[in-house]
Amino acid sequence: MFYLITLMLYINFIDDWSDFGFRIRKLFQNDIPFIHTIGNFNRGRMVKWILSNETVNKFAQDIDKAILPKETFVNLIVYMQNFSITMKDSDICISRITYNSEVLDVNKFRPCRRDPHCEHCIRSDPSVAYSLSHRLLNLQLRLGLKRCYVKSVEEDEALFDKLCAQMYRETVYIARRGFFARDLFLEHIALCATAGYEEFYRRHWFQKATNWLTKNGCMSEFRNFNINRTKELIKYAGNDRKMKERFVRIKCELLNIECDEHATDVLLIVLAHAIRHAARFMNKV
Ligand SMILES: *[C@@H]1O[C@H](CO)[C@@H](O)[C@H](O)[C@H]1NC(C)=O
Numbered sequence: 001m002f003y004l005i006t007l008m009l010y011i012n013f014i015d016d017w018s019d020f021g022f023r024i025r026k027l028f029q030n031d032i033p034f035i036h037t038i039g040n041f042n043r044g045r046m047v048k049w050i051l052s053n054e055t056v057n058k059f060a061q062d063i064d065k066a067i068l069p070k071e072t073f074v075n076l077i078v079y080m081q082n083f084s085i086t087m088k089d090s091d092i093c094i095s096r097i098t099y100n101s102e103v104l105d106v107n108k109f110r111p112c113r114r115d116p117h118c119e120h121c122i123r124s125d126p127s128v129a130y131s132l133s134h135r136l137l138n139l140q141l142r143l144g145l146k147r148c149y150v151k152s153v154e155e156d157e158a159l160f161d162k163l164c165a166q167m168y169r170e171t172v173y174i175a176r177r178g179f180f181a182r183d184l185f186l187e188h189i190a191l192c193a194t195a196g197y198e199e200f201y202r203r204h205w206f207q208k209a210t211n212w213l214t215k216n217g218c219m220s221e222f223r224n225f226n227i228n229r230t231k232e233l234i235k236y237a238g239n240d241r242k243m244k245e246r247f248v249r250i251k252c253e254l255l256n257i258e259c260d261e262h263a264t265d266v267l268l269i270v271l272a273h274a275i276r277h278a279a280r281f282m283n284k285v
């Protein structure tokens with residue numbers, strides 16, 4: 001089931017750049033290595049980073065105190081190009097994973113094919129919100145799908161801990177501020193829970209997320225989040241009338257749909273992991 005869900009999630013990223021779709025499809029041809037993106041349960045690996053002053057962005061302290069205004073956080077999401085990886089970079093870098101050779105021995109890590117642009121995207125700060133989760137996603141797929149490392153296995157794992165720690169801080173922040181960014185909240189949990197970080201397995205979070213599911217098996221983003229984001233996007237479009245009209249159209253669609261495909265897919269992954277966790281620990285009782 002996990003494979004199917006993951007497939008849906010990443011197929012959303014397909015755009016029409018030359019052979020981009022082909023490369024993405026090739027990535028999913030052999031789904032056996034996918035199992036290696038699922039890590040063993042672990043606890044405490046993030047501790048070093050949770051209270052650290054070395055943060056990946058200058059908002060971390062306000063995020064920890066939950067005083068960063070929600071609308072500021074929404075703006076940070078809109079201005080992803082201010083951070084180290086954009087959606088487009090992320091898509092391109094995911095598709096380039098195909099260029100690494102096939103995995104012959106899953107127990108053997110090899111260096112990933114040199115790719116200075118993607119290495120820079122994955123390893124550079126500052127990052128916040130989706131730029132954090134997409135750095136992690138790129139790292140996770142390289143280590144899991146191709147058993148290859150960007151810097152070294154140790155350094156990649158240390159970066160993994162650092163990114164999930166920052167994602168954890170944001171997840172707690174979003175929860176404390178009334179779960180105002182549902183899709184991002186779920187994305188952070190889905191990625192780090194897949195990697196096994198037990199801190200992300202919180203009964204209250206799972207219950208909350210389950211409540212967002214409608215009778216039709218769908219969910220949508222928090223309404224005020226969509227309103228604020230669209231306002232900011234329209235500002236961002238400036239004098240570009242075409243772009244502005246596009247954002248207005250998207251806004252009308254978003255505010256009326258019951259099914260946000262991406263959020264629903266990520267919710268299914270989160271719930272699958274809640275089950276994985278329960279199945280693993282229930283027989284201990
Ligand atoms: C972190 O920063 C705070 C405030 O700037 C300071 O009081 C504290 O000693 C620092 N902690 C470490 C471990 O550097």
Ligand SMILES: *[C@@H]1O[C@H](CO)[C@@H](O)[C@H](O)[C@H]1NC(C)=O
Pocket residue numbers: 075076079082
């Ligand atoms: C993004 O960067 C631009 C240019 O440096 C800056 O004017 C803007 O305030 C930044 N926005 C956010 C939300 O960081």
Ligand SMILES: *[C@@H]1O[C@H](CO)[C@@H](O)[C@H](O)[C@H]1NC(C)=O
Pocket residue numbers: 070071074180224225228
């Ligand atoms: C949306 O913006 C309003 C007004 O700035 C603010 O009060 C509210 O907290 C924001 N909500 C979200 C979810 O961004």
